[in-house]
Amino acid sequence: MSTITKQEKQLARRVDDLTANDPQFAAAKPDPAVAAALAQPGLRLPQIIQTALDGYAERPALGQRVAEFTKDPKTGRTSMELLPSFETITYRQLGDRVGALARAWRHDLLHAGYRVCVLGFNSVDYAIIDMALGVIGAVAVPLQTSAAITQLQSIVTETEPSMIATSVNQLPDTVELILSGQAPAKLVVFDYHPEVDEQHDAVATARARLADSSVVVESLTEVLGRGKTLPATPIPVADDSADPLALLIYTSGSTGAPKGAMYLQSNVGKMWRRSDGNWFGPTVASITLNFMPMSHVMGRGILYGTLGNGGTAYFAARSDLSTLLEDLKLVRPTELNFVPRIWETLYDESKRAVDRRLANSGSADRAAIKAEVMDEQRQSLLGGRYIAAMTGSAPTSPELKHGVESLLEMHLLEGYGSTEAGMVLFDGEVQRPPVIDYKLVDVPDLGYFSTDQPYPRGELLLKTQNMFPGYYKRPEVTATVFDSDGYYQTGDIVAEVGPDRLVYVDRRNNVLKLAQGQFVTVAKLEAAFSNSPLVRQIYIYGNSAHPYLLAVVVPTEDALATNDIEVLKPLIIDSLQKVAKEADLQSYEVPRDLIVETTPFSLENGLLTGIRKLAWPKLKQHYGARLEQLYADLVEGQANALHVLKQSVANAPVLQTVSRAVGTILGVATTDLPSNAHFTDLGGDSLSALTFGSLLRELFDIDVPVGVIVSPVNNLVAIADYIERERQGTKRPTFIAIHGRDAGKVHASDLTLDKFIDVSTLTAAPVLAATRHRGAHRPVDRRYRLPGALLGPEMARTDGPGRREGNRSGKSQVQRGRSGPARQDLR
Structure with missing residues (x-):
């Protein structure tokens, strides 16, 4: 029996088991009648959207994390705190909001063909905006949140948008964008919670900065409110001979100014139709976790492929992906569609779990322990109900593919395509x-x-x-x-x-795509790094299986004359970092390690062309094997360094451990690492910060949010201080602190006083109580009434995320749920 046949039979049994025992999985099965209606020839995009929304009206469509507003007793300011459960809106509710927004914008004279730029993270609000644009025939122009303002300026100038929609987190950049160039008639702010002081202040500041302009600033809630009061109107549909422009996907601009790839309504409509002819083929049930940007075709394909299949699309809670692992565990997706960098993060997480168990296993059967832990990870890390797995956007190394497939116990499908x-x-x-x-x-x-x-x-x-x-x-x-x-x-x-x-x-064009999907232009980087006073020649090398670059550097004659190679190498790396900062390069554009070459590239050795340009094919042929070995050495060195780090954490100062952990994750030397260095200045990004946070959690049993790690105000000292404060228990109790990190069930017996009150206070309590009540002959009452929030969604969870039913008051109503995230009216 072949491996594929065996896997196919295992998958069939898995689907049968899920259908029989998981109500949410069974309920997500595509309706053949709706699928047939969507497949009708001649349907225009607005009709496709409406067909899906009407056909699956009572099913849950979109889901987001439940949150509560908390007021800081010291400052009086309100913030928003995520809870470990999801809430959803139905297709009908989604359709009502899309319809209201479309009516409001048509009333505002936003016509078919008008361009609308959208800047923000994938979310329920973003999806509503994007679908409303599709319904009225406007052209969506999703902007990359990671792009520099200068790149966004060129896009806004070229598209001349009638409106810009921005998430509240991107509002400062959007205002800067408007003030520096093309001004739209309207600015709509979404993912906005006016109860949160920081968000309220951001909107007030934006309105003040734009007060002298003609730009009207509204929240999405305000626009929806206006739309609900307007009468319904027929959906405008293009005539049979027309295929209007619907979407502009701008490239990263790696080879110059960003270019907008045009998508007609027919092409966007295909994203809703699940078939063998698009990215995401037919499947039994679509329950997905969405975090890929809407400025990327893969992000749109996952979202609209889910909705066109009658499934539920959940959104990651944080744009920096700091909640990715928790979101994944709560959502329990049926489809895992990730770029290689995410697969690498998940596989590394599973390996760390194996290493932890093996470290405490003594002489037990190591193979059996590994198998046991990997099985646990399939449930706790990946949710345990996936039936399809895919990677795309960048090549995957054979080693990573093999490792991921061993974790999944399933074939990892590799996709290749382009915008x-x-x-x-x-x-x-x-x-x-x-x-x-x-x-x-x-x-x-x-x-x-x-x-x-x-x-x-x-x-x-x-x-x-x-x-x-x-x-x-x-x-x-x-x-x-x-x-x-x-x-x-x-x-x-x-x-x-x-x-x-x-x-x-x-x-062909010397543009590399790294594992995280980022493009880098090698010639541009080589030109920039040639400005280093230590660099005579430089060859940049990358492998799409890795998220970072390497280099071969020929130092200047002066540098070689005054330094040994061992001394010179770290000096060159430091110099490249300085050049990158001056040239405003991204962290992933800076080589992590390099080979120092004392023999210059020349015509004689074939490493320069006749016009004295770098002969890239010859350089790759000459240095490729050594550079690939350097990649392998870095991976092995990281594993060894992590082992040493875990052995020494108990006896080392926190700052020293934090510094060594940063050096290990980012591949930078820790001997001269300044304590005032910032994670991002050392080459870190949000995904490496997620890995770094997982390592810190393993070392200290403290959760350090990605936002803390990548914050521009936090250096390594600040991160170490954060860990020290958390160790001292300065924050209120959390679900993890009370019930355990991997709790599948929670019990009232977990709610002991020592989880809420420090030891010294508890020790003194009987004495104080006895003194206060001396002679009253009453026992000391050791019970502690928990805050309402702690008796909320955490307590709803049994063997799955909590289920929340809709209620018009907006207050939490908790029921016990078993199969996964479920429904709540988000009105």
Whole structure:
């Protein structure tokens, strides 16, 4: 019996078991009648959206984390605190809000074809806005939250939006964007909770800064309120001959100014239709966790593929992904669609769990313990009801793929495609449809030819059913990406290992895509780092299986003359960091490690071209093996360093351990690491901060939020101080502190006084009570009445996340639930 056949039978049994025993899973099964209605030819995007909303009206559609507002007794300011459960709105409620918003905007004269820029993290509010734009025929322009203001300015200038919608967290950047250039008629703020003082202040500041402009500032709640009072109007639909523009997906701008790939209504509509011809094929039940940005096709495909399938799309609670692991555990998705960097984070988390158990296992059967822990991780980390797993957006290393599949006990599907061409490959196999035809073209300057042995190699050119029509307002750029026969030039070098079987090899235009999906332009970086006073020549190297770069550096003659290689290497790394800061480069654009080469690149050794440019193919051929070994050494070194760190944590000062942990996670030397260094200045990002936070939790049993780690006001000393304060119990009790980190069930007996009152107070309590009540002959009452919030959703959880039913008052009503996140009217 083949492995695939065995896995298919296991999957069939898994689906049958979930259908029989998990009510939420069974209820998410697609309705054949709705699927048939969505598949009708000729439906326009507004009709597709309405068909899904009407067809699945009573099902839960969108979910978000439950939160409560808490007032700080010292400052009097109110903040929002997440609770460990989700709440949902139904398709009907979603349709009511989308309809109200569409009516309000049509009343405001926002017409079909008008552009609307949206800046924010994927959320319920974001989805409502995006769908309302689709209903009225406006053009959505999602902006990347990680992009520099200068990049966003060029997009806003080019698209001339009638309106900008922004999350409250992105509001300061949006105001800066408006004041520095193109001013829209309206600014709509979403994900806004006026009860939260920080958010209220941000909106007040925005209104004050824009007071002298013509821009009208409204909250999404205000717009929805207006829309609910307006009469319903027919959905405007384009005539049969038209296929209007619906969406602009802007590239990262790695090769120049960002370019807006145009998506027509027909292409956006395909995201709602689950089939073998798009990214996410048919499935038994779609329950997904959404955190990929809406400025990325993958993020949109997951969201709208879920809704078109009658499933429930839950949203991660924090844009920095600090709650990702908790969200994943609560949602228990049926589909796991992640980029390699996320898979790496999850696999590393499972390995740490194995290491912890093995460290305390003594002479027990290590293989059996590992198998036991991995099985636990499938339930506690991944939720235990996934039936499909996929990776995409960047290549996955064989090592990571093997590790993830051992965690999943399931095949990890690898997808390949592009913003411009759509889905092309699954597991290296050309998908027909949507691919119509492909060909490989020789790339002589890089040494790739159709005559190569054992397999033909060349640049992949495509024709697909999902091909974009071009870049917005860029006909000259559009012309450069199609050949004379109308094939799209992907820029990817592939090997044809069999009929319709392709394997990725390289990039033609020297633009690399890292494991987290970020593009880097090698030539730009090499030019920037050549400004270092220690660098004579530099070759930047990357492997899409890793989230960071390496380099080969030829130092200047002066640098070589005055320093040994061992001394020079850290000096060069420090110099590259300084250059990066001056050039405003991103942390992932700075090489983590390098090889110091004393022999310059030259014509004679073949490492320069005839016009004295770097001969990249020759450099890769010459240094590739050593650089790949450097990657392997860094991975192994990190594992060894983590082991040493865990052994020494009990006897080391907190700051020293924090510094060593940062150095281990980010691959920087810890000998001269300044205590006032910031995590992001050392090359960290939100995902590495998530890994760093997990490590700190393992070392100190303290949760350090990603926001604390990446905050620009927090250096390593501040992070260490935070841990010290948490150790001293300065915060109020949490679910984890009371019931345990991996609690699957909670009990009233967990609520002991020592979880809420410090030891010294408890010890003194009998004496104080006896003194106060001496002669009264009454026993001391040791009971403690918990705050209402602590008797809320935490107590609702049994073997799954709490279930919340709708209530018009907005107050929490808790019921016990078993199968997963469930329903609450978010009105």
